[in-house]
Amino acid sequence: MEYVFAPAPAVAVPIADDVDSASTRECFPVRRVYCVGRNYAAHAREMGHDPDREPPFFFSKPADAVVYVAPGTTGEFPYPSRSSDVHHEMELVVAIGRGGHDIAAEQALEHVYGYAIGLDMTRRDLQAEAKKMGRPWDLAKGFDHSAPLGPIHPVSRVGHIEHGAIWLKVGGIERQRSDVSQLIWSTAETIAYLSTLFALAPGDLIFTGTPEGVAAVERGDLIEGGVDGLGRLSVRVV
Structure with missing residues (x-):
């Protein structure tokens, strides 16, 4: 087969223990990026919604929105054009290693390869406009560089991340802090529900939602965040 131009390189995220390898390194190839909306009760309230356990809802980002940031380094997030209100959202990210459809919640964690920490950067002004007009969120969520991501930590090394602090600081000042145990829909429940909507496959990433404290960033801001056990x-912001 011949292409009319060279295909874009595959998006891949290094595995945590191999990030310092000088030559070859094991990487996780990204297929699709799914995100869960309003999955912490306090965040749902701050966004003006009732946090009762309604069915989860999802949106997507393109795979090439993922930008890998190596441990011990500071990545760059270019402030996007056509927006003046861009927010940070720190999240636990699930990396799928085994696919399936209509997965039972009791078996869902068997499909997880590992976990990472990521930012769901959001054009809040464009999102508010889309909500008001009943339009999709694509422009607000799926723009270039909108998913900075750390390395993926295999379950075989870190276990399943079902509790532990999740936090974020801007300029050294804490803005977000909660515990992964406060997810409205757990990782297993999220995988099970999402698999009724799409056939999941190895390479899928699931951003599981952000806690309260989302707020705007400006050019020059340093964003730092994490989840216990994942660095x-x-x-x-540039």
């Missing part, structure tokens, strides 16, 4: 993520 920290550092990104500069």
